[in-house]
Amino acid sequence: MIFPTGKNIYWRISDENGQGSDVVSIVLANHNDIEVDDVEIETDIISSPFQTITPQTPIVIEWDKKDLELFLTLVKNTFNSEADTHGPIHIELDFTDESVVTIMHIVAAAHFSTPYTATDILNVQRTLATPKKECNVGDLVSIDTIDGYKSTVIVKSDEKVFTCVLLDEITCPNGDNIRLDRHDLIIVKREWVLPAAFADVYPAESDSIH
Numbered sequence: 006m007i008f009p010t011g012k013n014i015y016w017r018i019s020d021e022n023g024q025g026s027d028v029v030s031i032v033l034a035n036h037n038d039i040e041v042d043d044v045e046i047e048t049d050i051i052s053s054p055f056q057t058i059t060p061q062t063p064i065v066i067e068w069d070k071k072d073l074e075l076f077l078t079l080v081k082n083t084f085n086s087e088a089d090t091h092g093p094i095h096i097e098l099d100f101t102d103e104s105v106v107t108i109m110h111i112v113a114a115a116h117f118s119t120p121y122t123a124t125d126i127l128n129v130q131r132t133l134a135t136p137k138k139e140c141n142v143g144d145l146v147s148i149d150t151i152d153g154y155k156s157t158v159i160v161k162s163d164e165k166v167f168t169c170v171l172l173d174e175i176t177c178p179n180g181d182n183i184r185l186d187r188h189d190l191i192i193v194k195r196e197w198v199l200p201a202a203f204a205d206v207y208p209a210e211s212d213s214i215h
Contacts, residue, residue, distance in 0.1 A: 030045050052118070147202075156201065166192050167198055172187060
């Protein structure tokens, strides 16, 4: 399947249960004269309601430049593509590939999810703050949380903080009412971001973290 340019990709926002919880789907519209059905990929992202009155039909929004740039960056990082992210591009992708589906969820989370400040979920007693790590949008990193090391991907970079999409869920081990799910959006200060490899390591209680 050929992935079309930004003008052929849309968000579809629908209130499926009639309770104001808007489910985000991605629609790849047919962009040529061949009789091919549109492709819809439903994500697990729930957005804030777009309007107070529930519409009878879903809301359709065209992807913007930021959506497309993030998608292409993630594709390049995942598949080592040599594609130029600044010009017109067609990419052949398998939309049943778990990696592609994950990328779609990340882009949807970056656009629609409300970010959670990560202060309450960091394990600041175990990990020392490090100098600002040089990272870019699309990079895979990890954070040390109250539920262990968790993988995240950077979707926005500011001078002092990163906005990241979680790739693992976080549950407070002490029973506190803290739970973040996979694909939730978090904001974390740069000094608390660790290399991606940390999320693949599970130290014992007797280990020292340097």
